[in-house]
Amino acid sequence: MTPQRLMIVEAVENSTNHIGADEIYSEVVAKYPNVNVSTVYRTLELLEQLGLVTKTDLGGGRVVYHPVDKGHHHHLVCKECGATIDLDESVLSSLKDSLLRQYQFVADLRHLGIQGVCVNCRQHASQKPAESK
Amino acid sequence: MTPQRLMIVEAVENSTNHIGADEIYSEVVAKYPNVNVSTVYRTLELLEQLGLVTKTDLGGGRVVYHPVDKGHHHHLVCKECGATIDLDESVLSSLKDSLLRQYQFVADLRHLGIQGVCVNCRQHASQKPAESK
DNA sequence: TAAAATTCTGCGAATATTTGCAACAACAAG
DNA sequence: CTTGTTGTTGCAAATATTCGCAGAATTTTA
Numbered sequence A, B: 001m002t003p004q005r006l007m008i009v010e011a012v013e014n015s016t017n018h019i020g021a022d023e024i025y026s027e028v029v030a031k032y033p034n035v036n037v038s039t040v041y042r043t044l045e046l047l048e049q050l051g052l053v054t055k056t057d058l059g060g061g062r063v064v065y066h067p068v069d070k071g072h073h074h075h076l077v078c079k080e081c082g083a084t085i086d087l088d089e090s091v092l093s094s095l096k097d098s099l100l101r102q103y104q105f106v107a108d109l110r111h112l113g114i115q116g117v118c119v120n121c122r123q124h125a126s127q128k129p130a131e132s133k
Numbered sequence C: 001t002a003a004a005a006t007t008c009t010g011c012g013a014a015t016a017t018t019t020g021c022a023a024c025a026a027c028a029a030g
Numbered sequence D: 001c002t003t004g005t006t007g008t009t010g011c012a013a014a015t016a017t018t019c020g021c022a023g024a025a026t027t028t029t030a
Helices: A003-014 A021-031 A037-049 A090-103 A119-123 B003-014 B021-031 B037-049 B090-103 B119-123
Strands: A053-057 A063-067 A074-078 A084-087 A113-117 B053-057 B063-067 B074-078 B084-087 B113-117
Touching: A003 A021, A003 A037, A003 A063, A021 A037, A021 A063, A037 A053, A037 A063, A084 B090, A090 B084, A090 B090, B003 B021, B003 B037, B003 B063, B021 B037, B021 B063, B037 B053, B037 B063
Parallel strands: A074 A113, B074 B113
Antiparallel strands: A053 A063, A074 A084, B053 B063, B074 B084
């Protein structure tokens, strides 16, 4: 356990909710200017393999990390407005069961990002002219 | 509809199953050496928005495209051996329904890549020394 | 403690993908 | 036929992430 690893772990643990690799990097660099981005990525990969943090792709290049010990949950990501809605783990448990029964496949559904369209955007779909695209 | 777009569409349609951006690019360049990668990506993004093709992240940097008119299905991707198991759409329909009922969220579950561990790797987990990592 | 082995890191290069921008083609208006 | 408008492309640069490699740090061994 090296000082840089310690700080990376700290940064992830201290994050209120989710944190991106770039934010972790900035945070660590502030205290220890010599650390390299590679180290951040390597450590995050390590932590993920050890089952300590989850990595979630929220789409649109937004990849965030979350400490496992702070609870599992998922995200509904709206493709229109970009909002993310937290989702309880239970909603996916039946899917996980089905996959296990029907395919003997142990799905890793600990922290998903599911793309779609939220209520708000669906209702305003007709009125709204276009996106900030 | 420009010639380059036409060829990109062709490449996707002609692919037996799935095809990556790099493969599409190579295929198109073979006939029309001037096309640029950007054009490929831009066209694929366009096709995706038009609902003509799906883009699926199989994990590990493998992103593949698939024409919508060739049927919806999903993939179970084994993190150990990298195998992908095709999955019928129906398995996810109940999840989609739940999300719609409970969250009024229209999930885009047309072509997912679900990470996990397949039967094979689960059984051999203890024997297998390590991966090709 | 010194030499050897192992692990981790920083750096720079490679990869995949996206973006800004200026040139270009198609097409409508005059 | 010239001009203007719009949409598409090629190129080069930016971004995010990964990878190889050599040097540092750490541990092991004697």
